[in-house]
Amino acid sequence: MYETIIIGGGPAAVAAGVYAARKKVKTALFANQIGGQSVVSDGIENWIGEPLISGPALAIKLKKHLEAQKENIDLFIGKNVDHVEKNDDGTFNVIVGDEVYSTKTVIVCSGGRHRRMEVPGEAEFEGKGVAFCATCDAPFFRGKDVAVVGGGNSGLEAVVDLLAYANKIYLVARKANKEELRGDPVTQEKVFASDKVEVIFGSDAVEVLGDKMVTGLRYKNILTEEVGEISVQGIFVEIGSVPNSEIIGNIVQKDAWNNIIVDTRTQATSCPGIFAAGDVTDTPYRQNNIAVGDAIKALLSAYDHVKKN
Numbered sequence: 001m002y003e004t005i006i007i008g009g010g011p012a013a014v015a016a017g018v019y020a021a022r023k024k025v026k027t028a029l030f031a032n033q034i035g036g037q038s039v040v041s042d043g044i045e046n047w048i049g050e051p052l053i054s055g056p057a058l059a060i061k062l063k064k065h066l067e068a069q070k071e072n073i074d075l076f077i078g079k080n081v082d083h084v085e086k087n088d089d090g091t092f093n094v095i096v097g098d099e100v101y102s103t104k105t106v107i108v109c110s111g112g113r114h115r116r117m118e119v120p121g122e123a124e125f126e127g128k129g130v131a132f133c134a135t136c137d138a139p140f141f142r143g144k145d146v147a148v149v150g151g152g153n154s155g156l157e158a159v160v161d162l163l164a165y166a167n168k169i170y171l172v173a174r175k176a177n178k179e180e181l182r183g184d185p186v187t188q189e190k191v192f193a194s195d196k197v198e199v200i201f202g203s204d205a206v207e208v209l210g211d212k213m214v215t216g217l218r219y220k221n222i223l224t225e226e227v228g229e230i231s232v233q234g235i236f237v238e239i240g241s242v243p244n245s246e247i248i249g250n251i252v253q254k255d256a257w258n259n260i261i262v263d264t265r266t267q268a269t270s271c272p273g274i275f276a277a278g279d280v281t282d283t284p285y286r287q288n289n290i291a292v293g294d295a296i297k298a299l300l301s302a303y304d305h306v307k308k309n
């Protein structure tokens, strides 16, 4: 019986793991990989203590820090948690393939993943022109015409990433006009200063067109329902993220977007003994440093729970 099981491999899980080991809480950590979402980033400029670090370099540092504590924590890296079950006595089973691990508390740090458009052609052409990370894939579209779907900050940042490579960039945004766009003013300025960019306002992507590779994007005006087509060789999907909260099922309360609802003072969920931190929660701020701080709160709260129960 573990005292806590941490699920995840991003900054939140690593922070909880380091604190658990130092507190000598009997802990297991299950991560399918270490690093988290910003592992794909070229340059992170707000990881406190490092003026500039790449995503892969940060992942290496996180792994090194966790492994430095391996005498006091069972690390199961490369293992995927399938789901969590609640037992009648208030303990939990964590199911990993055929294996069952019992624990007094669980800290869910399973983060988030890209939201998909769920339109015809998206899955078929993933990796054949449909991409989810402009930072990673922009250089493959040198001299090509591309579309970015999503008018929020990540969409605008994708356009900025593509400016150095693409020939023409269409930004497909649901907002009706420039004034309604939500992205940072600084990013918007960069986008609108370029004559490579054409914004298709008030529209949703409805179909990815292609043969062996992407050849175009069909979109529909939300108000008029008028359908248009653009000829592009790349489509970057930047419409936000969804939490990896399926593993916890209905044991805890979630919001309308499936984020786990937490008490921000303790990171407790609606189920005693289950805590959550980072991008899987209803935090309004999805950032590495915030995930770390919240995960430390979660671990300290789990520690208190174990001592009291």
Ligand SMILES: Cc1cc2nc3c(=O)[nH]c(=O)nc-3n(C[C@H](O)[C@H](O)[C@H](O)COP(=O)(O)OP(=O)(O)OC[C@H]3O[C@@H](n4cnc5c(N)ncnc54)[C@H](O)[C@@H]3O)c2cc1C
Residues within 6 Å of the ligand: 007, 008, 009, 010, 011, 012, 013, 030, 031, 032, 033, 034, 035, 036, 037, 038, 039, 040, 041, 043, 044, 045, 046, 047, 079, 080, 081, 082, 109, 110, 111, 112, 113, 133, 135, 244, 247, 277, 278, 279, 280, 286, 287, 288, 289, 291
């Ligand atoms: C491209 C990009 C750039 C970013 N740049 C920055 C930046 O510059 N600065 C900043 O502060 N933030 C940045 N962010 C946001 C930041 O990455 C997130 O806020 C942060 O990673 C959240 O950490 P987390 O630990 O909660 O979750 P995640 O980073 O999502 O990590 C969760 C991890 O848990 C693992 N996992 C999930 N489910 C399971 C399971 N069932 N079993 C086992 N393991 C599982 C996965 O390996 C996953 O990677 C960026 C995000 C992206 C996508």
